[in-house]
Amino acid sequence: xxxxxxAYALGSLVLLLWGYFSNDIxxxxxxxxxxxxxxxxxxxxxxxxxxxxAVGRYVRxxxxxxLLLFSSMTVYFAVLCFSRFSAWxxxxxxxxxxxxxxxxxxxxxxxxxxxVLPVRSLIFALAMLWFGFFSxxxxxxxxxxxxxxxxxxxxxxxxYHMAAGEGPLTSCAEFFLRSRFETNPAPILYxxxxxxxxxxxxxxxxxxxxxxxxxxxxxxxxxxxxxxxxDVRTLFFSLCYLFxxxxxxxxxxxxxxxxxxxxxxxxMLWCAERKKEICFLFFSLLALSVGxxxxxxxxxxxxxxxxxxxxRKSGITALVLSLLCFVLTELFLPEVSFxxxxxxxxxxxxxxLLMDPGYLLKQWFSAGKGEYLILMLLPLAAVPLxxxxxxxxxxxxxxxxxxxxxxxxxxxxxxxxxxxxPAALLLYLFAIRFPAVPASFRRRAAVFCLTVCLLxxxxxxxxxxxxxxxxxxxxxxxxxxxxxxxxxxxxxxVTASSNLTPLLAxxxxxxxxxxxxxxxxxxxxxxxxYDAAYVALELFTLPQEYNEKRIAxxxxxGYELIVQKETIVVMQKTEIDEAAIF
Numbered sequence: 001x002x003x004x005x006x007a008y009a010l011g012s013l014v015l016l017l018w019g020y021f022s023n024d025i026x027x028x029x030x031x032x033x034x035x036x037x038x039x040x041x042x043x044x045x046x047x048x049x050x051x052x053x054a055v056g057r058y059v060r061x062x063x064x065x066x067l068l069l070f071s072s073m074t075v076y077f078a079v080l081c082f083s084r085f086s087a088w089x090x091x092x093x094x095x096x097x098x099x100x101x102x103x104x105x106x107x108x109x110x111x112x113x114x115x116v117l118p119v120r121s122l123i124f125a126l127a128m129l130w131f132g133f134f135s136x137x138x139x140x141x142x143x144x145x146x147x148x149x150x151x152x153x154x155x156x157x158x159x160y161h162m163a164a165g166e167g168p169l170t171s172c173a174e175f176f177l178r179s180r181f182e183t184n185p186a187p188i189l190y191x192x193x194x195x196x197x198x199x200x201x202x203x204x205x206x207x208x209x210x211x212x213x214x215x216x217x218x219x220x221x222x223x224x225x226x227x228x229x230x231d232v233r234t235l236f237f238s239l240c241y242l243f244x245x246x247x248x249x250x251x252x253x254x255x256x257x258x259x260x261x262x263x264x265x266x267x268m269l270w271c272a273e274r275k276k277e278i279c280f281l282f283f284s285l286l287a288l289s290v291g292x293x294x295x296x297x298x299x300x301x302x303x304x305x306x307x308x309x310x311x312r313k314s315g316i317t318a319l320v321l322s323l324l325c326f327v328l329t330e331l332f333l334p335e336v337s338f339x340x341x342x343x344x345x346x347x348x349x350x351x352x353l354l355m356d357p358g359y360l361l362k363q364w365f366s367a368g369k370g371e372y373l374i375l376m377l378l379p380l381a382a383v384p385l386x387x388x389x390x391x392x393x394x395x396x397x398x399x400x401x402x403x404x405x406x407x408x409x410x411x412x413x414x415x416x417x418x419x420x421x422p423a424a425l426l427l428y429l430f431a432i433r434f435p436a437v438p439a440s441f442r443r444r445a446a447v448f449c450l451t452v453c454l455l456x457x458x459x460x461x462x463x464x465x466x467x468x469x470x471x472x473x474x475x476x477x478x479x480x481x482x483x484x485x486x487x488x489x490x491x492x493x494v495t496a497s498s499n500l501t502p503l504l505a506x507x508x509x510x511x512x513x514x515x516x517x518x519x520x521x522x523x524x525x526x527x528x529x530y531d532a533a534y535v536a537l538e539l540f541t542l543p544q545e546y547n548e549k550r551i552a553x554x555x556x557x558g559y560e561l562i563v564q565k566e567t568i569v570v571m572q573k574t575e576i577d578e579a580a581i582f
Contacts, residue, residue, distance in 0.1 A: 002065045003056055007049035009072035014044055016079055066104040073100055074451050078458045085459030087371035094378055094452055101448045108443065119231045123221055123238045127214050130242055134210040134251055137465045139203055141252065142502070144471040145481070145538075149498040149512035152202060152254040154180070156505030158189065159196040172501055172510045175530055183335045186257045188289040200506065205255045212260050213251060216424060217241045219266035224431055226273050236446055237431045245456030246376045247423040249414040252464045256417035257290050262424040264290070265297055269428055272305040277314035280305075284318040288325050292338050293402065295329070297421050298322040300397045308391035338401075372403050372412040375460065376419070376426060379453040381445055384429035388436035395425045414460055477540060477567045484563045484570050488534045495532040500568075504536065513537065525549030535559060535571045 056065050077093050141147060154173045158180050161169040168189065171177040181187075195204040217238050224234040241247070247262065264287040271280035284302070287294040299322040305315035329336050376399070377384070384396065399422035403412045410416045414423075430449075437445050485503055488494060493509035501512050511532055516524040527550055529535055535554055539547045551561070554571050563570035 002069050003052045004049060006065070006069040006072050007045060007052045009069070009076045010052070011041070011045040011048045013072065013076045013079060014048070015041055016076070016083075063104075063108060070100050070104040073097075074454070077455055081455045081459030082463045085463055087374050090455065090459060091374050091378065093455060097451050097455070098448060101444045101451070105444050105447055119235050119238075120221070122235065123217060126238075126242055127217050131210050131214040133465070134214070134248075135207045137467045138206040138210060138251060140471040141467040142202060142206060142254075143478075144467060144474045145478070145499045145503070146467060146470050147202075147254050147499065147502050149501040150254075151256065153498075153501035153505045153510065153512070155189075155205070155255055156196075156202055156502055157507075157510055159193060159202075160506045161508075162190065162193050163197050171508070172505070172512050175511055177509065182333060184291055185329065185333060185336060186289065186291040188257055188260065188286065188291075191289070192257070202255055202502065209251065209255050209259045212263050213248065213420075216247075216262040216266050219263065219270040220427060220431060223266070223270050223273060223428065226270065227432065233434075236450065237427075237434075240380070240430065240449055240453050241427055243450070243453040243457040244379060244423060244427060245453070245460035246379070246414045246419055247427070248457065249375075249460035249464075250417050250419055251461070253416050256420075258293055258417040258420045261287060261290055261294055261297060261421040264294075265301060265421060265424045266428060268298075268301050269305075272301070272309045272311045272315070275311055277311065280311070280314045281317060284314075284321065288321060292329065292336055293398065293418070293421050295322050295325045296338060296401065297398050297425065299326070300394050300425070303394045304391055308389050369404055369412050372414065372419075375414050375456060376403070376423065379449060379456045380426060380430045381449050381452075383433050383437065383445070383449070384426050386433045386436045388433040392429055392432065395429055398422045398425060474540075480565055481538070481568050484565055484568045485536060487563055487570060488536065492534050493530075493532040494534045494536060495527065495529045496536040497538040499541075500536050500538055515542075526553050529554075529557065529559075529573075533573050535573075537569050537571075538567065539565075539569065540567045 052065075052068065055068070059065070073096070077097070080093070081090060142152065147153075149172055151173075154170050157170045157172055158168045161167060168180045169177055170180050173180060192205060192208070195208060196202065198204060220241055221234060221238055224237050229237075250256070251259070264283050268280055268283045268287065271277075271283060284298050287298050298318055302315050302319035302322060305311045306319065309315070326338065329338075402418050402422055406412065411418050413419070434442075434445075481500070482503065485500070488504070490507060492507070493511075494504050494507065495511045495513050496504050498512045498514060501510055504510055509532070511528075511530040513527050513529075513535070516526055516528065518524050525546065527535065527537070537547070537550060551569060551571075555561075558574055559571040560574050561569060562572050
């Protein structure tokens with residue numbers, strides 16, 4: 001039976017890959033079966049069953065056969081997640097994984113207490129692989145115009161104004177010129193400003209983001225060592241870090257300073273465990289400069305440090321600093337929200353909860369929160385919720401407040417920047433609370449977590465890493481687009497297609513053009529120009545008929561064509577908008 005199931009999983013994988021590469025399709029529905037004839041499929045299953053049986057007779061080890069079964073199922077599930085990912089389908093697969101782990105590893109032989117390979121070198125090599133891979137992927141996405149106005153152009157324009165000594169101003173975020181710090185204060189961007197000034201490009205920041213997320217495995221490794229964990233456990237937690245989809249899924253959402261919180265928070269926790277107070281305060285100050293999320297996380301880490309790690313002096317200092325930053329932000333930046341609660345102002349939150357305690361539960365269990373909960377806790381088998389070092393529960397504060405209080409779907413999604421900091425703290429809790437798992441379940445829990453982390457990584461992160469192909473497809477048109485945009489004066493205001501705005505961000509006024517919809521739900525050909533002097537529209541992602549209507553609407557508004565190519569048009573305003581003057 002084990003051999004039959006192994007052959008079935010391997011055969012399904014072979015047929016899936018065969019159909020994908022031969023017909024250029026994805027495994028998305030039952031019609032995939034129409035691409036494969038029945039007799040060839042039956043032959044594939046029969047041949048693989050004979051091969052698996054031959055291997056089983058040669059090995060003569062029932063656990064080896066079970067391991068082959070589990071490995072083949074895992075690879076097949078990983079390909080399924082990569083091809084078409086859904087959180088609820090992922091949950092369904094995890095049930096199969098749990099059953100497979102329970103059956104296949106119930107009689108597993110004991111592991112070696114010491115690894116043959118040097119763990120430190122292996123982890124470093126994997127971290128460098130991750131760093132190189134995501135640096136290339138995010139860099140090519142940026143070069144291929146795959147980055148959007150939100151938030152690549154926003155940060156580019158902020159750095160442009162900051163380099164000119166005007167502050168973090170941007171007009172492409174809220175369609176009028178204002179300081180970004182009024183809604184999201186992040187002084188650490190001034191530390192990153194020299195990186196942008198070196199190349200006048202966001203590429204160094206994208207490389208830094210990949211480096212920051214990758215480097216977080218180093219303090220986690222040191223934390224495991226400081227707690228006396230052996231090589232096997234240290235490698236296990238490091239692999240869970242590298243394959244945790246909740247940590248990596250947001251890396252393709254352009255650049256965000258919240259990614260820097262991952263290594264900063266883990267270094268803070270390591271310094272606290274080693275009683276390195278000066279270093280702890282240094283990393284605390286850097287984390288506080290990231291913005292509201294940094295302030296909230298430093299508060300949580302400081303409380304944990306005081307009551308659990310007994311590092312009271314530096315912990316109290318960090319706690320006071322976080323509270324001071326919170327008060328100053330609330331007093332002088334009223335638009336900043338630490339606990340986004342929709343229409344309810346956070347200053348009224350306490351009084352409102354006394355009148356309606358169910359409000360908090362309603363926010364926690366609103367639409368979209370279930371997927372976030374699955375992708376953040378299921379790969380860790382909910383170990384961060386176990387009772388061990390009870391003061392560590394405060395480290396769950398960012399996870400629940402950032403992901404569950406806000407009604408905005410982007411806040412409770414692993415694909416945006418708000419999951420970085422909670423993911424780092426969850427991984428730390430996972431490492432320190434895993435010993436609380438009963439010994440009889442610990443080995444199977446470890447296999448389950450590592451397998452599910454791999455599946456989540458394939459579905460949430462690896463499936464989006466297709467930017468090499470994107471760059472190859474657009475490489476030929478990039479010079480033409482840049483040449484067309486070069487006719488726009490540097491001091492002119494521009495409305496541009498969202499994916500063109502990062503190229504035009506070095507100017508005072510820049511506005512994104514988004515596709516609009518009529519009341520009946522149909523796409524509108526109109527373009528909102530915000531009284532810009534120039535309009536640049538890309539033509540390679542939208543239908544030709546729709547582009548012709550958009551250009552016609554701009555001609556009616558008083559614009560004239562100055563550049564017209566197959567991939568892009570640039571228009572200049574010739575008529576004065578009297579309504580805008582008055």
